[in-house]
Amino acid sequence: MKKILILLGIVVMFGSCDEGFEELNVNPTKPTQLEPATKLTFIQLYTGGSSYVATLFYNVIHMMQNVQHLNNTSYASFLYKEGNTHQLFEEQFSNTVKNIVDLEEQLKASTSPTAETDLAIARIQKVLIFSRLTDAYGDIPYSEVGKGFIEGIRFPKYDKQSDIYQGMLETLESSAATLSTGTPSSYGTADLLFAGDTQKWRKFANSLMLRLAMRMVNVDDAAAKTWAAKAIEGGVMTSNADIAFTKYENSASDGGPNVNPLTKSFTSRAATQVKISKTLMDYMKDRNDPRVSVLFSTVDGNTDFALQSGQDINDESRGNANSKPNINIFGGSGNVVYDAPLFFQTYAEVEFMLAEAAERWGLAGGDVQAHYNAGVRAAMQYLSLYGEGAEITNAQIDAYLAANPFKPAEALKMINEQYWVATFGNGLETFSNWKRSGYPVLVPANVANLLTDGQIPRRLPYPGSEKLNNPDMLAAAIEQQGGDGLLTRMWWDKK
Numbered sequence: 001m002k003k004i005l006i007l008l009g010i011v012v013m014f015g016s017c018d019e020g021f022e023e024l025n026v027n028p029t030k031p032t033q034l035e036p037a038t039k040l041t042f043i044q045l046y047t048g049g050s051s052y053v054a055t056l057f058y059n060v061i062h063m064m065q066n067v068q069h070l071n072n073t074s075y076a077s078f079l080y081k082e083g084n085t086h087q088l089f090e091e092q093f094s095n096t097v098k099n100i101v102d103l104e105e106q107l108k109a110s111t112s113p114t115a116e117t118d119l120a121i122a123r124i125q126k127v128l129i130f131s132r133l134t135d136a137y138g139d140i141p142y143s144e145v146g147k148g149f150i151e152g153i154r155f156p157k158y159d160k161q162s163d164i165y166q167g168m169l170e171t172l173e174s175s176a177a178t179l180s181t182g183t184p185s186s187y188g189t190a191d192l193l194f195a196g197d198t199q200k201w202r203k204f205a206n207s208l209m210l211r212l213a214m215r216m217v218n219v220d221d222a223a224a225k226t227w228a229a230k231a232i233e234g235g236v237m238t239s240n241a242d243i244a245f246t247k248y249e250n251s252a253s254d255g256g257p258n259v260n261p262l263t264k265s266f267t268s269r270a271a272t273q274v275k276i277s278k279t280l281m282d283y284m285k286d287r288n289d290p291r292v293s294v295l296f297s298t299v300d301g302n303t304d305f306a307l308q309s310g311q312d313i314n315d316e317s318r319g320n321a322n323s324k325p326n327i328n329i330f331g332g333s334g335n336v337v338y339d340a341p342l343f344f345q346t347y348a349e350v351e352f353m354l355a356e357a358a359e360r361w362g363l364a365g366g367d368v369q370a371h372y373n374a375g376v377r378a379a380m381q382y383l384s385l386y387g388e389g390a391e392i393t394n395a396q397i398d399a400y401l402a403a404n405p406f407k408p409a410e411a412l413k414m415i416n417e418q419y420w421v422a423t424f425g426n427g428l429e430t431f432s433n434w435k436r437s438g439y440p441v442l443v444p445a446n447v448a449n450l451l452t453d454g455q456i457p458r459r460l461p462y463p464g465s466e467k468l469n470n471p472d473m474l475a476a477a478i479e480q481q482g483g484d485g486l487l488t489r490m491w492w493d494k495k
Contacts, residue, residue: 036110036118037190039103040125044192045257046095047129048246048342054087055261058460063427066456067420067434068279068442086463088136093145101127101146114186117198120178122183124205125193127168127175128244128344131212134164134297135432136460138490139481142167153373155470161491162219169212169227173343176205176234180222192246193344204244206234207350212278214353215436215492219361225361232357232364234483237347245341260340260445262425279442284421290396294383295424341385348382349429350423351375352415359411369406372415376401379422413439435493457495 031049049055062085064070100122107119142164144156159167179202187196194200213227237243248260276296284292354364355371364371380392380400406414416439423430432440435458444456461484466474478484 033106036103036107036122036226037187039099039106040122040187041190041192043096043099043125046091046099046245047125047344048257049261050091050095050257052347053152054091056265058085058088059262059427060084060265062460063431067427067430068277069424069427069430071275071277076112085460086465088460089133089463090465092133093141096129097367098146101130101150105150114184116178117181117183117185121187121191121198121201123171123175124208125203127208130164131168131208132428134161134490135215136428137462138459138488139418139477140164140239141470155473157473160480165212165216165492169209172205172209172212173230173234176202179205179399193244200242203237203242204345205241206231207236207244207345210350210353210357211345214356218436219492219494225363228357228361229363231293232354236354237345237350240347240378240385243346243382243385244344245385246344247341248339260342262342263340279440280421280424281492283417283440290392290400291380291383294390294392328414340387343426345429346378346382346422348375348379349419350376352419352422355415356412359415363476368408368411368425372406372411372418373401375415375422376418379418392452412437416440452486455487458489459486461486
């Protein structure tokens with residue numbers, strides 16, 4: 001009996017000591033959940049890339065070479081090596097996707113008066129992220145991804161791209177409607193794209209909707225027209241003030257997400273390996289395009305350093321291109337501008353899509369030439385966002401349009417060739433629109449004859465890590481998509 005009383009006393013003592021234990025062991029200075037604004041800043045930085053390495057491999061080495069904006073002959077074979085296409089997938093799913101899903105769930109549970117508006121913005125950002133991923137790989141984890149902690153889904157299925165597109169379009173439609181109410185956002189300057197401006201976010205939602213709609217023209221023209229009409233009626237970008245871009249800090253030593261990953265890529269490779277493709281340079285020079293001197297000339301105005309796709313980097317026939325200075329990109333200063341903006345969608349792109357919608361379906365007022373000319377003008381004027389030295393005058397633009405007039409019989413060709421030029425730097429968008437439109441007509445590099453039957457790749461294969469992390473779902477995805485090769489065509493890339 002005595003032993004029992006002693007044991008009971010010990011239990012009571014420890015029981016009383018445990019009272020308030022959880023409260024005592026919570027650090028009052030450490031938040032249990034980050035503020036939505038803080039999360040959004042992180043997500044937006046990582047949407048552009050956490051470091052130059054990922055951007056270098058998928059954008060500079062793959063996408064920008066696929067569309068012959070650049071020629072990086074030291075790495076030409078990377079285009080055709082499936083093991084070098086994993087960075088975008090792995091970086092985005094482990095960083096941006098996981099955090100945007102978490103932010104979405106947090107805002108859905110929030111009672112803040114701005115929660116609904118903040119959620120709409122987060123969902124538009126989510127569509128931007130997933131649209132880039134699905135356009136690069138095809139079928140990807142979508143409906144179940146990022147829910148390992150929230151719902152215990154450790155092995156998310158790969159959704160069909162057609163279902164992903166439907167989900168993204170519906171999300172954009174509902175989000176744009178929410179932002180039309182006039183309720184403000186709480187993000188403020190933490191929002192790196194639009195500083196919490198809900199009307200610019202609404203225009204961006206509709207502009208993204210138009211982009212997704214145009215992707216579908218070859219696989220479902222009726223749906224493409226319906227969604228394009230909704231986007232235009234809802235209100236798309238109307239000037240360069242509406243452009244969606246992230247501005248970075250001017251720090252050459254910072255290798256993290258605070259530096260534009262594209263300019264960092266040029267810094268690391270430009271001196272001896274990255275050159276402007278002769279395909280692009282000749283197209284622009286043949287038309288006396290004033291953008292050449294802004295984007296591609298050296299400090300002394302030299303533009304004779306472009307290389308044909310597949311040409312050896314030390315080919316003496318191009319005046320020993322390897323000896324030429326770095327690509328004078330972003331402002332004409334001769335220096336790489338580390339805080340240059342990284343563009344996700346521009347007003348120029350929107351005007352070219354409006355021109356095509358007018359040509360195909362009579363939408364957007366039906367005036368194809370007016371939208372085409374507005375697109376060219378916007379594409380030249382927005383370069384001023386790169387800073388001093390990047391301005392192109394109205395007189396120069398007028399002269400260009402007069403010397404290179406719009407030809408109605410070549411409408412789709414001219415519109416999409418200009419889209420190809422205007423999206424320089426955004427390799428994934430250029431690549432996607434080239435696949436969709438077929439313009440410009442590009443000749444594959446010689447190495448393609450050996451590795452892809454003489455064809456330019458159509459997508460990025462899934463990373464090898466997925467075979468270890470999510471093997472069953474990956475195998476099902478490869479079967480439903482019809483393969484996992486460089487030439488495998490995704491749902492909307494069908495003709």
